[in-house]
Amino acid sequence: MTTSKISFSSIKDNIIKTLARTEKTPLVDAMLAYKNKPMTGFHIPGHNRGMGVYPKFAELVGNDVLNIDTTDEFDNLGTLHPVSGAIKEAQECAASAYGARTTYFVTGGSTVANLALAFALTNPFEEVLIGRNCHRSVLTGLIISGAKVNWVIPRKLKNWAIFGNIEADDIEEKLQKNRNIKLVWITNPTYEGIVSDVKKISEVCKKYKASLIVDEAHGCLWNFNNKLPETAINQGADAVVHSLHKTGGAMTQASMLHITKNSSFEEEKVEHALKLLHTTSPSLLLLASLDAARANLSSSLGQKMLEGAIENAIYFREEARTIENLSVLENIDHDVTKIFIKMKGLSGLQLEEILEKDYDIEVESASDEGILLLSNIGGKREEFEYLIKSLKEISQKKYDFEYKNVKIMPLLDPEIVMNLREAYFSPKEYIDKFDAIGRISSQVVALCPPGISILLPGEIIKKEHLPYLFNYDKIEVIKE
Ligand SMILES: Cc1ncc(COP(=O)(O)O)c(C=O)c1O
Secondary structure (H helix, E strand, O other), X not given: OOOOOOOOOOXXXXXXXXXXXXXXXXXXXXXXXXXXXXXXXXXXXOOOOOOOOOHHHHHHHOHHHHHOOOOOOOOOOOOOOOOOHHHHHHHHHHHHHHOEEEEEEEOOHHHHHHHHXXXXXXXXXXXXXXXXXXXXXXXXXXXXXXXXXXXXXXXXXXXXXXEOOOOHHHHHHHHHHOOOOOEEEEEOOOOOOXXXXXXXXXXXXXXOOOEEEEEOOOOOOHHXXXXXXXXXXXXXXXXXXXXXXXXXXXXXXXXXXXXXXXXXXXXXXXXXXXXXXXXXXXXXXXXXXXXXXXXXXXXXXXHHHHHHHHHHHHHHHHHHXXXXXXXXXXXXXXXXXXXXXXXXXXXXXXXXXXXXHHHOOOOOEEOOOOEEEXXXXXXXXXXXXXXXXXXXXXXXXOOOOOOOOOOOOOOOOOOEXXXXXXXXXXXXXXXXXXXXXXXXXXXXXXXXXXXXXXXXXOEEOOHHHHHHHOOOOXXXXXXX
């Protein structure tokens, strides 16, 4: 694989220093005030601050959670659409901390952020260039909008069956050939933490007058530590998506969408799309968790936690090198906190099973190839020591598992014969998957996590796809 080494520059230090970081938590404070002020309520949510829930559920989640489970209709909390009050202040604090022009809180995860960007910024039959390793939400958005997808395929790694980086040269080649493409959308980092040279990519985009969206769902910590890669917010992207709930310490489903300082995108369009796609009852609990996560990462405590996560990852990587039969994905531009490993003689799924059953260790994900481990904020060194000890033991044992052939992700250049939206809405039929070779898919087949597509509407089904259709007896194809 040809990747140029990216330096996560010392310039980053200066950028971080100029960001207006505050530990202010306007929304958390408003929620605390709400919690401490008993009111007689005649409104939604009808469980009345927990009084109306099944007691066992109250026992499970605790009264405090139920007490503050409210939505955005009360004056002291503000509203999400249009943004006002404490929610607005919290969004502004987030924009300052990330160095964005505008930051939006999203309660449907980065899925809704991606849908909104596609909905707001692409039109039917407009040509867009998308990294093939994009999350399926990007494609759902493009099915809604009807834009015409061109693919840029990430590099293939030599010894690892996972997607690598996207090269700026590959993007340039596509933009040169098709001057109608005015939007490029990439995922960075990859799920396994591999980093593309976004600065170079954004320069290419500017050269061809194309806007750039970066789905940085897995990179929300980057702007808070100079040992981590540079965020696309500072590298010329127009919009950036962050799943704060993934690694930033927010609650599940809480994400942010940033419009950058020099973005060519109009906020009104994005706001309009977010409003249409969002629930009309956003959970204040999720919104407050975004406020808290940003404040935490800005605080000295959060900084220490993040530094700890990086040190733990470095410790693990050093120790792991000494374990026989274990390989760690390295020597590549990556986010050090995402650790992808494989053990000789075991598939990733088998290794996951052993770790879970014999050692009570849960990993982020497993594939035939290997497992992904995350070094998270709040993680303890003892946990990594235990992980190392367990892996050492496993590497010395003989297991009765039948070693399966590793299924390599089908990094095929897709053969597209129909527009995504047209194929999705065409008359279709379900047929046996073995009869589907040569037919046009009308289905999105994506392995989750991380939700990367194997097959999409409008693409020819090939025999190479069959190993990945293990969950399917029948598959949906365009009616002939
Ligand atoms: C790159 C990427 N983008 C977007 C998403 C969707 O994020 P969410 O789960 O926050 O909706 C994911 C989820 O795994 C992802 O990996």
